[in-house]
Amino acid sequence: MIAFQLKRSSRDLVGHTVLILFPLALIFFFDYLYKNVNIETGMGMGGQSPITALVIGFALTFQIYGSAISFETLAEDLYSPMHDRIFSSPVEMRSIILSILVSSTLVSFLQTAILLVFSSIILGASFPSLPFVLLVLLVSVVFNQLFGTVLLLLTGGVKTANMVTTIYGSIVPMTVGLYFPLPKGEFFRLLRMYGSPMSLANTASLAVMEGQIRLFIICLAVLLLLIAVLFFCLQPLIRRISI
Amino acid sequence: MLLQVDEVIKRFGSTLALDCCSMQVEEGEVIGLLGPNGAGKTTCIRSIIGLIPIDEGSITVFSQKQDGKNREIRRNIGYVTQEITIYEQMSGRDNLAFFASLYGMDKLSIANRIEEVAQIIGLEGRLDDKPKHYSGGMKRRLNIGCALIHSPRLIIMDEPTVGIDPQSRSFILRFVKQLARDGSTIIYTSHYIEEVEAVASRIYIMDNGHMIAQGTLPELIARIQGDHFIEVEVRIASEEKKLQLQQLPDVKEVALEGNRYRIVVPGGIPVLDKIVLILSEQGLVTINTKQPNLEDVFLTLTGKQLRDEVQS
Incomplete structure (x- = not known):
């Protein structure tokens, strides 16, 4: 079932192109700005080069939009006549939802990995402790896919889920300082580092690259906790739409 | 008895969708289910499959009580939905394999069965194309094929020929008749009286949520002789x-x-x-x-004409 869902998710070439090429274009643009104009990035990147911080920031941002991979696929199965076709079979709703979640997570993570590879080859971005960075990015993908799924099951419609993730994906990167520096002060420092799941993933990635293992573990643990919360929210929602 | 629907009541809010609806189906029968829009045909079918819970009465399928959770019942039903429910971006083969996998079939059985079903629905040679490149009739045939892939004991077809050309329609009718000859048990709903006349061994006429008449075609015509x-x-x-x-x-x-x-x-x-x-x-x-023909029976019993319902 997962193989079928993977094949199905991979067929959306336009979606993949947008989710890979658009962040790449933005990384190019901001990298150009940082190299040629005297402005600061607000990412709090410590010892990392701006391009590395940018790649992580945009990869995390587009993972939020990538949550549409799972909720749009799920909506096609749960909120259309396809529902009756699938659930006239003995398959459990949980299996369908999990198979879509797993395949969407893999596809979204692959998009992130491609972004990192391109940035590394073309723009010279470097990612120390790469396996741990990838781990954080994978955890972030899982969070976003689960978040989109819970949102869809909660609202019962793909439109609302799309709207919420679009707004969330537009505002949250600003609170991380991706597009412009945040004002100085403790509140904005905390907001940038821990204010949202994206901030936590960003902080964890930058921390592990700088060798701040404690900070990396704390942020990753909170992200995992959030995933657990979403997973527990998923159970009653699945029961609600099953008969 | 393969299926027994006893005095089933189903309400949607204040609307009574099924009103003491009863039906019996024996193994090997082809049941034609006729009724105007809103008569309750799809609600009846969805209740039989267990997709919606009933409020009162009982449904027994394959001698087991249908409570919506009985996976064994679902394993043996093939449901052809009224809308085309296939994945247009996936090949015909992928579609058939996916729906087969939902019934727990192993890879080898799936591969063999796909070839058999492709022959039944006349899509050999086109299985590796995506349905978005199929004609409307071919999509309908694949839609039916996906419901046959697991060799169900009971096939339920909800308006399987809606919106297709006459050639595809007659092809579908031919293979429904073939399925019937091979001993399949089929419940066939349609707005097209001539289709029901052509395929059904027994006919139920439904109106306002209950079965107002049932019998073979000659029996029904005799009622208004x-x-x-x-x-x-x-x-x-x-x-x-x-x-x-x-x-x-x-x-x-x-x-x-x-x-x-x-x-x-x-x-x-x-x-x-x-x-x-x-x-x-x-x-x-x-x-x-x-x-008199079946259309006249329908008109006499319901005061409605089925064709008008289609057009409205």
Whole structure:
């Protein structure tokens, strides 16, 4: 079932192109700005080069939009006549939802990995402790896919889920300082580092690259906790739409 | 008994969708389920499959109680949905394999069965194409194939020929008849009376949530044998004249289809002169009396004409 869902998710070439090429274009643009104009990035990147911080920031941002991979696929199965076709079979709703979640997570993570590879080859971005960075990015993908799924099951419609993730994906990167520096002060420092799941993933990635293992573990643990919360929210929602 | 629906009641809020609905199906039968839009056919089917819970009554399928959670029942039902429910971006083969996997079939059985089903639905050679490149009829056939892939004991077809060309329709009817000859048990709902006449060994007529009649085609026609059916074609038909005809004391039913009035009158009562009098100003073209068919049974029992329902 997962193989079928993977094949199905991979067929959306336009979606993949947008989710890979658009962040790449933005990384190019901001990298150009940082190299040629005297402005600061607000990412709090410590010892990392701006391009590395940018790649992580945009990869995390587009993972939020990538949550549409799972909720749009799920909506096609749960909120259309396809529902009756699938659930006239003995398959459990949980299996369908999990198979879509797993395949969407893999596809979204692959998009992130491609972004990192391109940035590394073309723009010279470097990612120390790469396996741990990838781990954080994978955890972030899982969070976003689960978040989109819970949102869809909660609202019962793909439109609302799309709207919420679009707004969330537009505002949250600003609170991380991706597009412009945040004002100085403790509140904005905390907001940038821990204010949202994206901030936590960003902080964890930058921390592990700088060798701040404690900070990396704390942020990753909170992200995992959030995933657990979403997973527990998923159970009653699945029961609600099953008969 | 393969299926027994007993006095089932299903409400959606204040709407009574199934009103003491009963039905029995024996192994190997092809049941035609006829009814106008909103009669409750799809609700009845969804209840049988266990997709919606019922409020009262009971449903027994394959001698097991249908409570919506019985996976064994679902494993043995093939449901052809009214809408085309296939993945257009995936190949025909992928679609068939996916739906087979939902029934727990192993890879080898799936591969073998796909070839068999492809032959039944006439899609050999096109299985590796995506349905978005198929004609409407081919999509309908794949839609049916996905419901046959796991060799179900009971096949439920909800309007399987809606919106397709006559050639594809006759192809589908041919293979439904073949399935019936091979011993499959089928529940076939359709707006097209001639389809039900062609495939069904027994027919249920449904209206307002309950089964108002059931029997073989000759049995149903025998129920209205005493009635006469008069068809009057005029140049300009009107609803006003239809109402006037309905008000005649000896007229049982009147339906208007295009410029043609279809009138049911009790046998032996001379009413033709009154009908002609009312319609004479409309420009009479032809007047025919005819033997009753299933459409006349439907009209007599429900007061509705199925074809009008399709058009509305």
